[in-house]
Structures are given as C-alpha cells and as structure tokens.
Amino acid sequence: MAKTLVIQPVTRIEGHAKVTIQLNDAGNVDTARVNVIELRGFEKFCLGRPVEDLPRIMPRICGVCPWSHHLASAKACDAVFGVEPPPAGKKLRELCNSVAFMEEHILHFYFLAGADFLLGPDADYSIRNVIGVLQAAPDIARKVVKVRHMCAHMLEVLAGKAIHPQAAVPGGFSKPLAPADRDLLRKQADDALDLAKFSIAFAKENVFPKYLDVVKSLGVITTGFIGTVKENGALNLYDGKLRLMAPSGSCQDFPYDRYTEFISEHIESWSYLKFPYAKQWGEGFSMDVENPKGVYRSNTLARINVCDFIDTPLAQAELVEFRAKFGRPAQLTLLYHWARLIELLYNAENAIRLLDDPEITSTETRVKVTPRAARGVGCTEAPRGTLIHDYSTDANGLITNVNLIVGTTHNNAPINMSVTQAAKSLIHDGKYDQGVLNTVEMSIRAYDPCFSCATHRLDGKLSVKLDIFDADGKLLDSLAN
Amino acid sequence: MSEIDQSDSLGQSDLLDQSDLPGFCRKPALVLGVGNILFGDDGFGCAVVDYVEAHYPVPEAVCLLDAGTSVRKLLFTLCLSAARPERLLILDAIDAGRTPGEIFEIDPAEIPPVKLDDFSMHQLPTSNLLRELQETCGVEVRVLACQTGPLPEEISQGLSKAVAAAVPQAAEWLVHEYFPRAIAPRVANNFAAPYVQAGGIV
16 A cells, blocks of 8 residues: 655755655556645734735845736735726836746746757756857857847836836836837837747747657646736736636636635645636546546636736737647647746737837836825736735825735646656656656656745755655655756 | 757747846856745845945945845756856855854755755755756856754744844955955945844844
8 A cells, every 4th residue: 555655844945845755566657756845924024014915025036037927916915905007107117028928938938948958858968058058059149148138128127126126106106118229129119029929939839849749748737827808808918807728728807806705725645736627617626647627727828828818919829830730729738838838929029019109208107106095916927827915005005915826836736747657658667767756857847837936055065856766655766956 | 858849939049148147147256145034043034135225335346135035046047047147156154053143055966966855946946956057057056054043932923133243244255356456345344233133142
C-alpha cells in the first residue's frame, strides 16, 4: 500500500520547486506533486497601513513583475476610494501594462522557454543559458536585446523610474505624458511591433513545427480557463470583466469584484500554495488527470481561449489561424508559448493604438481621493495570469484586510496535473531515465510560474529536485540537475 | 547545439549603439544594492546605496543603483548587452551562519555550479547570472554580503541593530574599493539609526 508522503517545507524566503512522484504497485505513476513555496505574511504586513501606500509597496512583492502588482493595487485603491480615473490616467496605465507585457514576453520566449526550442530540450545544460542562446542566434538575439532595452526605457519615460514603479496612484496616474515623449515612444513602439511580427513568423516557421509531436503530447490536460475580456468579448489585459470558461467551452462572465462567488480555494496538507477552483461549476475539486473537477488555467493560453476576438488586426489574424489549427478552447499545454507570441503582437499593436490616441497626452490624469471605510477589488492580467488584489479599509483609509491571488496560484492545480501527465507518459513499469527531469521541467516552464516572489539565494542550492517513490514509500531515486 | 536559420533575421550587423544601452551598462563600475526593504535585514544592500548617496559624492565613472528586488532583470540585461561594466559589485544580505552584522565577500566562482532551474525569471538564479558575467563575459564580479540577524516571526520593515551598524562600514569599504580616489564623507552622522527596526534591539 502506498504511504502518505509529507513534503517538508523550506524557509519562506527560498524559491523552490520540488516534484515528488509516487509509483503504484505496478511501477507506474500514481500521482505527482509540485510543491511550491508561497511567500506568507505579505498580506499581514500591509495591515494598518494607509491604503494609498500599497501601490508603492506591492511592486516589491515581485521584482520580476512589479508593474502587474502596481496596477492591480492602484485599481483596488480606486475601488476602495470609489473613484474612476480620468481617461488619460487609465490609458497611461494600460500603456504601461502593454509595454511591461512586451518586455516579459520577449524575455520568456527567447531566453527562458525559448531555450527549449532554440537549443533543443535535450541540450547540455552548460549551453542552456543566456549566453548559449545568444551564441546560437546572435543576430536575432541582438535585436531582441535592443527591443527589450527599449521597452524598459519606454517605461522609464512613462513612469519616471524603471525599477519599482510608483506612477500609478489611487485615482489615476501621477505623470502626464508630454507630446515630445509620446513622439519618441511612438517610434519605439513601431520597433516593438516589428519584433513581435518577426517573432511569431519565426516561431511558426522554425520552431513550432519541429516540436509539434512534443506539443501534442507533453503535459496535456483538460481544464477550464480564466481571463479578462472587454464587455464585447475582446481580449484586454488591463481591465474588463472576468470570464470563466468550462472545459466544454461554455462561459460565465462576472465583474471581478465578485470573484469569491465563482472561485474557491482548496487546501492540501502538502503544499503552502492553495488550489483555486471554479466552485460555480458545482463539481467540487479534483486533480485527477483523467477526470479533473473544478480545475481551470490562467496565463497566456487561457486568455487566448476565453476571448471572442482580439481587436487589433494582426493579432486577430493570428488568433483566427491558431483556432483553425487547435480549436477553442485549445488544451495543449505547450501552446502557452504560441499564445504568448499572439499576446506579444497584441500588446505592440495596443501600445501604438494608445500612443496614437490624442487623449494620451492630456494633463488630466488623476482625480482626488478621500478615505472611507470600504472594500475594493483590483484585477488585471499579469503575464503569468489573472492577478487579484482585494483590500478593505476602515473610515480613516487604513488597511484592515488584504487578499491577493497571484497568477500562478490559479495554475497550481494545472501545473500539478501537467507534471503528473508528463511523468505518467515517461515512467512505466518502474523504468525511467534522466530525460524525465528535462521533460517535466518543460511542462512546468510552459506556465512561466512564479514560484517565489521573495529574495534570491546566493548559495547555489538547487531549485528543482524530483523524488520518485515506490508503492511502499521508499525513495527510489532523486533526480536533480 | 541546434542550428538556427537566421535568414529571416531582422537586421544584418545590428550592433547596438552605445546610446541604445541603459546607463548601467555603460559605466566602468556598477554597484547594485539588492534586496527587499520591506523584509527587515534583506534591505541591507539598498540601505548601503542610500547611505553612500547621502554621504559621498558619487564619481561619474560609477553607476550606483538601488536594484531592489529587480536585480535579476538587470543582470540578465548585462549578460546580453554589447557593452558591460568592467567591475560589478553586488551588495546583499544573506544568512550564512555568521555573526549578525558581519560583512564578508562572496566569490561567485565559489558557489557550487549545481544547475538551478530556469523555469521563469522568478527562478533564474542570481548566482548563475553572476557566474555567466564573470566567466563568460569577463566582468569582475564581487559580492559584499552582510550576515542577517535572526528571522523575525513577522515581516517588518527596517534593519536590525547589528545590520544597521554595518551599513556605514560597508559604505566605507565600497568607496575605498570602487571610487577612484579616497573620498571623505560629506556628512558624518549616525545615518543608520532610521533603519533600526521598530521595537528596538533584535
């Protein structure tokens, strides 16, 4: 009889992904668990603080996606104060969101997940690094680097500083965009669009066809999806309503401040990270790969699935082609990468659209706010998934409660399921090889997970360890690279 | 290594102009204070940067930045950049089992070269990036660390007394090692005091 496994937690400041595989009596995979560490205590840290401090504090949750937290926090503050930013304030926020998305997606495709495709999933790890990718495709890499620098510079022009943004404030945006700056950014947005067009064309010709077999088989699960859409069903990454799509493709739309009516969180004893699930489906929660219940995914593929269309022409054309190939909803996990490139294209087009809007240079970018006792929810799409900030304040505007659901939390159950599916396909009759680790990594990497939003470690400890247990709970092997 | 068809690449010799590069790539010396100021002693690196900026004139040849929690993105950019500083100093807090407030150097080359995952930028370890800069890109990389105090039960802003006391010490070391000539501090005071955690001695 298989033993119950208890994964020992590590300290809260480590970034860590541990995969534990449980074999059954026949030596085949019974379950696989991905234990991630969620930073605890941040919500409590905010208690008693003036709510207007939170858009300045929240970017420090995560040094990789500060803009997402910054904007979701500002939106939550708007709701707490009961105000609507002026159009220019909203458009500047959305423009920053689009530019930040571009920077992230470029980096992820070319240098993180892209290494799987550009160097091959079995490439020696000694070259699976930043310089290795640069050496494999120097001309492309230089252009990518330039556009990435440019996106960072655009954010500095828009927000006044590149690290830990503070420009989004309750009621709007603190810094209007001068016309001369708008003209500069407009040229840079054209460069970003060029790279986006190149990226998806390059990937469709040189990358995805080579790995179609892997795409069709690795980490494939069937789930629902969640993402943000406008009232007319168009993709939007800054604001809109939430859409929860069941595996069948049927959808429920709701205002994001009612998320607790649609989403609940399951807790497992072996993980610090909760497992959100769609309680509205009325089926409970299960991560059984063959018969999942309540499980939905977030992030790029989810957003591409839930939207009815994309209201920028080039991205819409790509969406039409994507759906002709893979249907709607598309379930193949590695299609996250393809969806990421469609979003890259959308964000470049959206940035141009916003910069061409005469209202973007208006000096009316914020409204005044007055403290009150209230609850406010801010929701935006982060590169890694739907991000929700939920604040409550007392009559003096001091925080009494904070709840955050970050993008990767939505994907906790799907990541576990994808890893289970990947492990099941690779381990049979107790037999496996070192390649199982690489392949498991690929299935996790597709989600671009946010395993830790805390500090890094300098001591060189490994961050991925894969333990395989037999049916009696005996550790058979521990793989780590 | 797979061969990649670059026939559709976007530009022939698309070398970057210096003006295309961010400022932190272009100066001979780059000093990055890293950490999260909200998490107690983890804010040490940022506090040192603040202290130096307040107490010393920063030479033109030195780029001094509070990188906060975004250091990985900056290091990533350095790895890819056509121009890089000659010298890079990281200021950071670490729990290495030493005496709280003790300052010591870490050589990235001494960190065990175990694979650290690359799932996402969240997991891209700073140590890998530092090693790449040092071994592949020829940048002199040094890490000045400060031993943290005991982990408190709850997150709170502000340095412990021992770590706060180390801030001026680290600043003086940095100035001696990285500023072109000996520079006297502008203001001699106990600037570390505001960094002490509420609640007194930890």
